Amino acid sequence: MGTFQIDFGDQEKARVVGIDLGTTNSLVAYLDPAGHPEIIPDAGGRKIVPSVVAVAPSGEVLVGHAARDMLITHPERAVYSVKRLMGRGVVDIEEELKLFPFRIAAGSESVIRLQLGERVMTPPQASAEILRQLKRNAEAFLGEEVRQAVITVPAYFNDAQRQSTKDAGRIAGLEVLRLVNEPTAASLAYGLDKRKQGIVVVYDLGGGTFDISILRIKEGIFEVLATNGDTHLGGDDIDNLLLRVAIEDIESEWNEDISENGEAVQLLRRAVIRAKEELSYVPQTTIQLEYRGKRYDRELRRDLFERLITAIVDRTLPPCRQCIRDAGLSVGEIDEVVLVGGSTRIPLVRGAVEALFRAKPHAELNPEEVVALGAAVQAGILSGHVGDTLLLDVTPLSLGIEIMGGVVSKIIPRNSTIPASATETFTTAVDGQRHVLIHVVQGERELVRDCRSLARFDLQDIDPLPAGMARIEVRFLIDANGILNVTARDLRTGREQSVDIKPSYGLTDEQVEAMIRESFEKAEEDFRERQVREARVEADAILAAVEKAKQNDAYFELPDEERQAIDRAVNELLLVYHSDNHILIREHLERVNQATLHLAENMMNAAVRGVLKGTKI
Amino acid sequence: MRAHDPASTTFTCWHCTAEVTGSLFCPGCKAIQAPVRDYYRFFGLERKLSLDTGDLQHRFYELSRQLHPDRFQRRSPQEQQCSLEASSVLNDGYRVLRNPIERAEYVLKQEGFDIGEQRGKDVPPELLEEVFELNMVLEEMRGGEESARPQLEQARTRFQDMRREIDDQLGELFRNYDESRDRAVLARIRGVLNRRRYIGNLLRDVEKELEPAASLPGRDG
Numbered sequence: 058m059g060t061f062q063i064d065f066g067d068q069e070k071a072r073v074v075g076i077d078l079g080t081t082n083s084l085v086a087y088l089d090p091a092g093h094p095e096i097i098p099d100a101g102g103r104k105i106v107p108s109v110v111a112v113a114p115s116g117e118v119l120v121g122h123a124a125r126d127m128l129i130t131h132p133e134r135a136v137y138s139v140k141r142l143m144g145r146g147v148v149d150i151e152e153e154l155k156l157f158p159f160r161i162a163a164g165s166e167s168v169i170r171l172q173l174g175e176r177v178m179t180p181p182q183a184s185a186e187i188l189r190q191l192k193r194n195a196e197a198f199l200g201e202e203v204r205q206a207v208i209t210v211p212a213y214f215n216d217a218q219r220q221s222t223k224d225a226g227r228i229a230g231l232e233v234l235r236l237v238n239e240p241t242a243a244s245l246a247y248g249l250d251k252r253k254q255g256i257v258v259v260y261d262l263g264g265g266t267f268d269i270s271i272l273r274i275k276e277g278i279f280e281v282l283a284t285n286g287d288t289h290l291g292g293d294d295i296d297n298l299l300l301r302v303a304i305e306d307i308e309s310e311w312n313e314d315i316s317e318n319g320e321a322v323q324l325l326r327r328a329v330i331r332a333k334e335e336l337s338y339v340p341q342t343t344i345q346l347e348y349r350g351k352r353y354d355r356e357l358r359r360d361l362f363e364r365l366i367t368a369i370v371d372r373t374l375p376p377c378r379q380c381i382r383d384a385g386l387s388v389g390e391i392d393e394v395v396l397v398g399g400s401t402r403i404p405l406v407r408g409a410v411e412a413l414f415r416a417k418p419h420a421e422l423n424p425e426e427v428v429a430l431g432a433a434v435q436a437g438i439l440s441g442h443v444g445d446t447l448l449l450d451v452t453p454l455s456l457g458i459e460i461m462g463g464v465v466s467k468i469i470p471r472n473s474t475i476p477a478s479a480t481e482t483f484t485t486a487v488d489g490q491r492h493v494l495i496h497v498v499q500g501e502r503e504l505v506r507d508c509r510s511l512a513r514f515d516l517q518d519i520d521p522l523p524a525g526m527a528r529i530e531v532r533f534l535i536d537a538n539g540i541l542n543v544t545a546r547d548l549r550t551g552r553e554q555s556v557d558i559k560p561s562y563g564l565t566d567e568q569v570e571a572m573i574r575e576s577f578e579k580a581e582e583d584f585r586e587r588q589v590r591e592a593r594v595e596a597d598a599i600l601a602a603v604e605k606a607k608q609n610d611a612y613f614e615l616p617d618e619e620r621q622a623i624d625r626a627v628n629e630l631l632l633v634y635h636s637d638n639h640i641l642i643r644e645h646l647e648r649v650n651q652a653t654l655h656l657a658e659n660m661m662n663a664a665v666r667g668v669l670k671g672t673k674i
Numbered sequence: 675m676r677a678h679d680p681a682s683t684t685f686t687c688w689h690c691t692a693e694v695t696g697s698l699f700c701p702g703c704k705a706i707q708a709p710v711r712d713y714y715r716f717f718g719l720e721r722k723l724s725l726d727t728g729d730l731q732h733r734f735y736e737l738s739r740q741l742h743p744d745r746f747q748r749r750s751p752q753e754q755q756c757s758l759e760a761s762s763v764l765n766d767g768y769r770v771l772r773n774p775i776e777r778a779e780y781v782l783k784q785e786g787f788d789i790g791e792q793r794g795k796d797v798p799p800e801l802l803e804e805v806f807e808l809n810m811v812l813e814e815m816r817g818g819e820e821s822a823r824p825q826l827e828q829a830r831t832r833f834q835d836m837r838r839e840i841d842d843q844l845g846e847l848f849r850n851y852d853e854s855r856d857r858a859v860l861a862r863i864r865g866v867l868n869r870r871r872y873i874g875n876l877l878r879d880v881e882k883e884l885e886p887a888a889s890l891p892g893r894d895g
Contacts, residue, residue, distance in 0.1 A: 278739075439744055439747040447738060447745075449738060449742070449765075473766075474765040476765060477765050478762040478766055535762075
């Protein structure tokens with residue numbers, strides 16, 4: 058028997074793509090052979106995949122442009138801005154539910170379950186559909202399988218939100234090599250060519266999230282000094298505000314409240330978004346809605362628009378100031394300001410940034426593409442294609458543990474470079490105690506109830522000892538993705554201590570596994586369906602051919618029993634035609650083939666004779 | 675991963691079982707090693723309280739280039755784990771060593787001094803009267819009396835000046851210790867650090883009243 062050697066060559070060169078999984082739009086990028094990051098377009102040449110997922114009445118899952126159209130026709134079957142729901146419980150989103158058409162299914166306390174037609178989807182599953190679409194686009198464009206990706210997340214995402222994003226990748230069949238913070242990714246795209254040095258601020262106002270990051274770029278190292286933000290602030294808020302105003306305006310004009318009418322609201326939503334976008338380039342525009350024969354036209358001037366949204370834009374300023382303070386800098390020390398995210402096209406936003414940082418912000422790169430481009434650069438760093446560049450990012454929120462009286466003891470401060478760690482020793486309070494429960498939170502406040510609960514870690518199977526005798530050393534380690542890992546060791550025995558993790562928000566490992574299985578099953582179901590459809594198409598072709606052959610002289614020349622055999626076979630094929638069993642269809646298809654073999658032969662001979670007769674040699 | 679005795683500098687390479695003496699990579703097979711937990715040793719620095727922060731940053735960048743998980747993405751799980759551990763010690767160490775206060779506390783702890791939080795809560799006797807007055811002003815501010823603001827602003831300036839003086843004093847003591855290695859100097863440093871922490875807490879209270887919004891970090895959603 059011969060031997061073979063496993064070739065790891067492909068593994069090393071394996072393609073890693075960069076994905077910007079945005080609130081409104083998503084993009085995928087790769088490093089081209091020359092080492093430049095490029096956005097990968099879909100089959101239609103479009104770079105942007107709208108972050109919308111819909112379930113068609115047929116049960117088919119639609120993503121992107123097709124799903125966005127469903128938003129108008131079947132608003133109850135589509136979900137947009139799902140990123141705002143990642144890593145959250147239902148109480149967190151009560152406010153937005155008033156404006157979003159989402160239907161929430163039962164059991165949504167720690168993970169939201171969206172009702173889309175007959176399907177129930179968690180936010181990681183909906184995000185996985187978007188990722189799967191991007192993966193398909195990349196595979197079609199590159200002509201090879203894509204299994205690994207770098208995915209960007211808002212810098213201010215907490216542990217649960219990050220974990221949910223990673224889960225989405227796993228469900229989509231992607232190995233997520235790294236989660237990169239969006240503003241940092243943008244700085245990579247900006248800084249790479251120019252060999253920049255100095256202090257750079259990235260102001261990132263996207264569809265649903267706001268981030269501010271301050272970096273020191275030196276000797277190819279991109280060191281994040283501080284970051285801040287708001288995971289619930291972005292263009293969506295401006296859209297919702299305009300939508301609210303327009304709904305009230307329409308009510309006074311039409312004497313009709315359209316807010317409960319999903320289709321009208323989605324049409325109006327599109328209209329206000331278009332008006333918002335136009336106002337970045339022209340001083341005035343009109344919000345237009347035509348619905349059931351009624352017409353609404355409202356002129357909107359930029360100055361009024363700006364007055365309306367000032368409060369929203371101003372909400373970005375305190376995080377900026379805090380970030381400058383945390384970086385230990387003064388405004389004068391900042392060399393450059395970079396704008397990222399579609400909402401930074403708004404002149405009022407640019408003005409606010411310029412006034413705060415006293416510098417004209419850069420926006421040479423398309424603010425909607427720069428994050429995906431940066432993700433591709435990070436993918437290149439991880440796959441060894443980009444050599445001397447290194448990103449040192451930070452954790453946005455302090456990590457703490459609950460101590461007596463519901464007070465938080467901080468163990469890893471915010472803005473610590475990651476990976477970062479802390480080691481604490483725990484003991485028992487009661488004789489013979491076998492468990493110690495550690496409650497880990499994220500946030501800056503002093504009390505547990507004001508911070509975000511992250512998880513409860515149960516140190517199990519502690520040797521029964523008198524109170525205070527056990528000594529368990531627990532190591533909290535935030536990895537390069539900003540995700541917490543906890544390990545524990547019994548200091549007396551040196552033994553690894555088992556830790557059971559109960560995440561406060563998001564999916565457990567078992568749930569993610571179940572969803573991966575479900576997605577395989579779904580894929581199998583889809584595959585079966587396609588097989589059935591293909592078999593029917595073939596059956597249609599052969600049935601049509603037999604019908605046509607029955608007109609041929611050769612058919613009438615067949616013996617009776619052969620003609621009967623053909624009819625029998627055709628009848629049976631028609632019977633199984635509507636079954637869901639493609640194997641059965643193909644089997645009977647083959648029988649029709651066999652039964653008509655002689656007929657086909659005779660027809661062929663007749664045809665050949667005919668041809669020969671007509672040919673003059 | 676095998677943990678090694680933090681007190682010893684020599685251990686065996688997990689990969690080729692060669693003897694490794696206090697370095698990050700095995701001299702034989704070049705495999706990355708479980709990190710030394712001592713920050714000074716990790717950075718290859720002498721245990722001094724006064725440090726050149728420019729040099730520290732340079733070392734930090736160089737070590738980051740060698741140890742960061744990005745560099746081990748395509749390596750074995752064992753090496754990835756070592757890189758993760760080593761990077762976290764590197765980052766934790768940089769955070770502590772670049773800040774003179776945390777650096778001093780780290781050395782004090784290593785030298786067996788108790789530096790519990792509680793010590794920052796005892797009022798230094800020379801500040802008793804000042805603290806009493808400040809608390810009254812803070813109460814007035816909290817009660818909505820804006821007239822107390824100028825007094826509070828004065829207090830802020832005074833405390834900031836005090837802290838600067840303390841920092842100068844600490845710089846002096848650091849140099850003293852680096853030359854003498856005298857434990858009595860460390861004891862004095864501990865006393866000064868406690869006083870500094872106390873004043874820092876006062877400043878925080880004052881600033882919280884003066885600009886309540888600014889002392890809150892961004893929302894974490």
